[in-house]
Amino acid sequence: MKAPRETDFAYQAVYRYLAQLIDEPVNDARVRLPSLRQLAERLNVSISTIQYAYALLEKEGRVYSVAKSGYFAQPVPAANTLYSGNDLLESLYVNARRPGMLVLSTDDPAMLQPIDSPLLLLERELLRQYPRQPQTHSQPCGELELRRALAARYTTSPLRCWHADDVYIGADLRGVLEILIAVLALKGATVVVESPCDWGILRLLETASVRVIEWPVMVDGGLDHDLLEELLEVEPVRLVMVSSSLNMPRGSLASDDNRDAIAQLLRQHDCWVLENDCYAELGFEPGGLRFRDLLAPERLIVFSTFEKIMGPEAPFGYLLSRHLGVELQRHFLLRAFRLSAIRQKAIARLYGNGRIDQHLQLLRRRLKDGKVQMIQLLQERLVDTVRFVEPQGGATVWVRPVRRVDVRQVFQRLLKQQVVVAPGELFSLQGLHAQHLRLSHSVGNEQELAHALGLLADALRMESMG
Missing domain, CATH: 3.90.1150.10 (Aspartate Aminotransferase, domain 1)
Structure with missing residues (x-):
């Protein structure tokens, strides 16, 4: 394999190498790809690096894995129109x-700086500490250790504090948001959404028959106070969804004064506030006010995912809410997410050790x-x-x-x-x-x-x- 430039990362070079193998002309028969160990030896990189590259290709639908057999390339028809x-x-x-x-x-911001090696290393250590055995108790809302770690991370004062019972973890962000839509009974309800907005969230709301009113971000990155005030006065708004800090995909930030003015307006109206925290950790200059710093938790719900900062090895979604506990617990129990307890423990340890x-x-x-x-x-x-x-x-x-x-x-x-x-x-x-x-x-x-x-x-x- 051609040696990558110094600015390239090992997994990117492995990813390109595998992509070339996949793209080589073949018939429609399934093509078995080299094993993790074979590639690690061939390319002189760690097995975890190979595993991360395969995980990206699997997420893209270009490879699939078969238990005890390895990875295979998805057949590509000759007429690829x-x-x-x-x-x-x-x-x-x-x-x-x-x-x-x-x-x-x-x-996929995490592609630039993967954290798979320490995550998988911790997971192996935890597997030795917690040998597989029948689970003595169910944790349908997520592993308690990770819920505690998230609650501690989001707590900023005695008034704006969170506890493990306020945290709910699901297999992915979509599943968590589907539960939230059901618990808040948003079908047919009116929701104001900061725009532009992630297409996955928009399609989910549309599929759930939620009436979406878009609230465009202004040219300077600020949020239009007058427009939101008008909407709250004339429309039966059940929920307002805002970015905690960074609006994506614009990548813009509203000023602290603008954010404070919006928070004051939201406090005057009886509607839920849903804070999208998926990108808050990805601002180039950390800091600045977030809506959860300005709003009392009584009508505030926060949602996020580990995937944007950790990559596909941590696909879990989560939300924080100090209310609706009985209904949220019931829906998480009914959904019966199958989550890796060891992977969640490993993520919690990464938060705990800095x-x-x-x-x-x-x-x-x-x-x-x-x-x-x-x-x-x-x-x-x-x-x-x-x-x-x-x-x-x-x-x-x-x-x-x-x-x-x-x-x-x-x-x-x-x-x-x-x-x-x-x-x-x-x-x-x-x-x-x-x-x-x-x-x-x-x-x-x-x-x-x-x-x-x-x-x-x-x-x-x-x-x-x-």
């Missing part, structure tokens, strides 16, 4: 899984370096073509073409060049952000990124000329 359906999100997902595509639409905070310092640094590189490339390659919001955190950049174009056509042009971007309309249910794109700076190397941005510039120019 573009998806031509009308669902833009489905088109993005299908094409992102095609071999050879540069997926510039992804949002390893998560060390990891976050390195991850923020990597993300900031990636942002600087991406901004420089945008200024070099698309200076007269796009405007962008300089992100204050995360792994993506929110861009807008200077001239009005059909972004869907730009998306299709780039697919033919084997590049996948995320059109802005995916982050809205009401047609907002159709003149925007979300681009990732956490994929590929500098040459691949520069090439992809050059293709984007060409596609925008061709589309603007008509």
Whole structure:
């Protein structure tokens, strides 16, 4: 294998090596891939690094594992045509899984600084301490040790304190939010959502027949106080969903004064406040007010996931609520999430020994370096073509073409060049952000990124000329 540059990470090199193996032309018969040990010896890296690369490919649907047999490549038909359906999100997902595509639409910040090695090492140690035996008691809301660790992390004062009984952990974020929708009886109810918003959350609300009113973030990154006041006065709003600090995908931050004014307004109205905390730890400069610092816990619910900061090895979602305990416990019990107690214990130990905070310092640094590189490339390659919001955190950049174009056509042009971007309309249910794109700076190397941005510039120019 060609030696990676110093700026590359081992798992990225392994990932590219495996991707090339998968993309080699074969028939439709299943192709067995090298074992973890074989690859570790062949590439001179740790088994955990190989395991992480395989986990990413498995998440993308490009490989699958068979118990006691190993990993296999998903067969790819010879006629690998573009998806031509009308669902833009489905088109993005299908094409992102095609071999050879540069997926510039992804949002996996943890890829830049994986924490799988210490996590798996702790897990092995815990397996020796807790040999497998019949479980003496059920913990349907998650492992108590991890719930205690999260409660301690979110506690900031005697008034804004959390306990293990206030924390609920599920297999993934979607499952946790589905339970919350049921407990709050949001079907048919009106929910105000900060926009742009993660497409997974929007699709979930839409599927659950929730009436969503979008609350667009202003150009300067602030939240529109007057618009929210009007909505709260004229609409039967059951819940308002806000970002705890960092709005993604814009990567922007509202000022502390603006956030405080919104909190004062929310305190005057009888509605639930749902704080999206998935990206709060990924701001380049930690600190600043969050809504849970400004609102009493009585009407506040917080949700988040470990995946954005730890990667696919920690897919669990969780929420914090000091109320609705009986109903939340009942629904978590009925859902019967199958969670690895040892994996949860390992995550709790990473919080307890300070390893998560060390990891976050390195991850923020990597993300900031990636942002600087991406901004420089945008200024070099698309200076007269796009405007962008300089992100204050995360792994993506929110861009807008200077001239009005059909972004869907730009998306299709780039697919033919084997590049996948995320059109802005995916982050809205009401047609907002159709003149925007979300681009990732956490994929590929500098040459691949520069090439992809050059293709984007060409596609925008061709589309603007008509």
